[in-house]
Amino acid sequence: MAMQVTDDDPVEEPAHESALETARRQLREAATHVDVDPGVIERLRHPTRVVEVSVPLKRDDGTVEVFTGYRAQHDDVRGPYKGGLRYHPDVTAEECVGLSMWMTWKCAVMDLPFGGAKGGIVVNPKDLSTEEKERLTRRFAEEIRDEVGPSQDIPAPDMGTDAKTMAWFMDAYSMQQGETIPGVVTGKPPIIGGSYGREEAPGRSVAIIAREAMRYHDLDISDATVAVQGFGSVGANAARLLDDWGATVVAVSDVNGGLYDTTGLDTHAVPSHSEEAEGVMAQDAPNTITNEALLELDVDVLIPAAVGNVITRDNADRIQADIVVEGANGPTTSGADSILDERGVAVLPDILANAGGVTVSYFEWLQDINRRQWSEERVANELESEMLSAWDDVRAEVEAADVSWRDAAYIVALERIGKAKEARGLWP
Ligand code: GLU
Secondary structure: OEOOOOOOOOOOOOOOOOHHHHHHHHHHHHHOOOOOOHHHHHHHOOOOEEEEEEEEEEOOOOOEEEEEEEEEEEEOOOOOEEEEEEEEOOOOHHHHHHHHHHHHHHHHHOOOOOOEEEEEEEOOHHHOOHHHHHHHHHHHHHHOOOOOEOOOEEEEEOOOOOHHHHHHHHHHHHHHHOOOOHHHOOOOOHHHOOOOOOOOHHHHHHHHHHHHHHHHOOOOHHHOEEEEEOOOHHHHHHHHHHHHOOOEEEEEEEOOEEEEOOOOOOOOOOOOOOOOOOOHHHOOOOEEEOHHHHHOOOOOEEEEOOOOOOEOOOOHHHOOOOEEEOOOOOOEOHHHHHHHHHOOOEEEOHHHHOOHHHHHHHHHHHHHHHOOOOOHHHHHHHHHHHHHHHHHHHHHHHHHHOOOHHHHHHHHHHHHHHHHHHHHOOOO
């Protein structure tokens, strides 16, 4: 079933901005800086399609519950649709569309041959047993089977899903297709065609971009203080790498709150979400801190790596960090973005900073097509060089056009997408 997505594009930022509103606002802002046909921009405001499916699940107690699932495919001018599957109670069609737009830009900034997609199920995965999650995933894979495929649309993990979810998805798809097709999803366990280094890739790219941003702003990493909101795969890996590279990570948090130590936390001793769910607050530290207060700490680098919309017009004036590196997708609303920009805070956007995830997904897809696995070292080296090349492209635009890091990343992405659309033309 095709979903109707609201076509509003309000000028004033509402109290609660949806991912779609933020994505469209950012597109409109970036469009003012690029020489791309307005018809192309208009096409990019709309997804190609949004599929809604009902996903019935037999619960462990024998009762049947029906969940709603979505897959939004935004644009595929540069290659197959690509993006995660999210299991979260707040998933909506509009949110999937906004997130799918970010995937289109993210793949283009990284110069990957993919377009953008995002999907998910409206469900709280904490309410499901492992067996229920498996049945739900297998049935969802079946319901969207016609939409996905290694050269069509390639899902990956996102909030509430992980390598195990991808393994079930890949198995369900392969069983129905009658052959093993590892390239239908990325983020799988390495034993069935997943890539080494995929799990830590988004956090690694956040750390690389934070390191380059510090260097650009003449801040020695060994003098830098860092606060990280969210200690899942993105936040924990970013915090630990920056800690290893000499930064002082003074605060980390999970959904229940955070730990704060001005002399620096031992980030390896704090369990990440996958090591011990919601285990941060059980650790010893001189101080605890709320998630709201963590964002406002006087640190050099702030990494919001939990959920979207945490830096808003309400708290943007109180953000004291000089550099914000977006680990989560969409942590800064567009109203907050303008305030931070006016205040001279450098905001390194999600579509660049956390793009290590989809970049290693691309490596995984190549490995699946070639049926040949890369070593962890090769993945880390190639990721490093892809991130530095994207960093250079975006930095060059910051300097040439005198725009924010976000606008620069959008300019790089939009020019690539715009040129591809103009070269291919509008069919028929
Ligand atoms: N869900 C991740 C993201 O938001 C990864 C997507 C992918 O690897 O396809 O970037």
